[in-house]
Amino acid sequence: MRYDVAIIGTGPAGISAALNLKLHNKSIIWFGSSDLSMKVEKSEKIANYPGVPMVGGQSLNDIFKRQIEDAGLEITDKMVTSITTTRQGFMILGDNDIYEADQILLATGTIAAKSLPGEQELLGKGVSYCATCDGFLYKQKSIAVLCSAKRYEHEVKYLAELAKKVYLYAAYSDCEINLPNVELLGSSIREIKGQERVEHITTLSGEEYPVDGVFILRTAVAPTSLMNNLEVDGNHIAVNRKMETNIPGCYAAGDCTGRPYQIAKAVGEGNIAAHSIVEDK
């Protein structure tokens, strides 16, 4: 299906943009977690967001959820794994489904704009973002899995049913996976190595594991992995004051554009991006 605008990310920047684009009667496909930003959710007290005095992150997310629902906005809880530019706009792969949009807003959060060393080079050559898409390729093989959130544990379990051996790094505290063929890594993946295809990974603590594939189950894929020619400024997406990136029709807002990592800044940038999107069409 074709939409006016695709928004990637359901944190404050995405929410701010979505509310505004909806008011401007744009058709929107909005990708991200319907649990909204985990960074907001885990904030104990937010003391500097004007209009909502001294609020806990969970309460603020609850207000956001109500606001989203009242505005008639819907979240498509799929992970975007690839965005390509087309003649008319953008083609987006969300889990296994294809979506099209004229304009796109990246609001992917604090995830580094850059991917792991080797990630982009070996994408499709052993590196995958989607267990259900590519898991079957690794029957009885060895794989590494970087799991960024508890909500992807079912994908890890699915992979463990297929693979002979799974080296798992869980980037959250309460990992409950306890399976005979799953070995928990003590530190995250530093690099993915291989010539033609993935051959092994190294971890931040310096260990090396031979693997046939690497599954990166992140709440969001690094923007430069999503889009090929996206210009970055250090670890962030480069934007101007209109929140335009170097790719025409592609905007960015929120933590992914740089510091300060603040709700107010994200909300402001989402608003500006939405207005630029409306103006530019």
Added chain:
Amino acid sequence: MRYDVAIIGTGPAGISAALNLKLHNKSIIWFGSSDLSMKVEKSEKIANYPGVPMVGGQSLNDIFKRQIEDAGLEITDKMVTSITTTRQGFMILGDNDIYEADQILLATGTIAAKSLPGEQELLGKGVSYCATCDGFLYKQKSIAVLCSAKRYEHEVKYLAELAKKVYLYAAYSDCEINLPNVELLGSSIREIKGQERVEHITTLSGEEYPVDGVFILRTAVAPTSLMNNLEVDGNHIAVNRKMETNIPGCYAAGDCTGRPYQIAKAVGEGNIAAHSIVEDK
């Protein structure tokens, strides 16, 4: 007295900056109306500010007021009429009092960054922003007064006691001044003219009035009138993504930096400016 930071403006941008600077233990002098932004106050419904669903402007300002009070912030309800750079920072004239600050944030709202034609050229040569400062100079003379808000009506009355004739333009709807020597103008001042000193004004509807002085009683003075070398971009203060202006130590945020004129954008920029201010010292 000397402060770390002076903030000019009590709208959403100023509020956002003040909350953040306070959290960073900066000493703040905060100029503006303690009624906060009239633009917010007069908004019937705000549907696109994340975190505060469908709120009336008055209610939002009430929340802001509570938040300001809870944060222990104080507003100095004086009009800033001049800012000069000093070796250590800035010297600010608020009504008739002098304040000093190391850094400064301009959050002056939608008022055009540029002043009226003739305003800057004739400032101090018949043009004044302060009735109590300069009114005595116009005893038994003719003056024009541009009054932007009801709260300045007492200043108009004071001027009417001194002057022989007052040509008044009230830029609000419920002007209650009814004095024998005050003539209400049907349209605002277009230009202030004169060679060495103010000689006459023209109005938007094309009339000309001979006057000895012009009092401009605005909730805020055009930023370029406040500061001499401030770089503008059209009608707005020119800033970069860090909200820095061309003058070192001087930042701007909110409507005064350009469109979209939105609470979310103002709040975001105030937040960024505060973080830049903290980083730069």
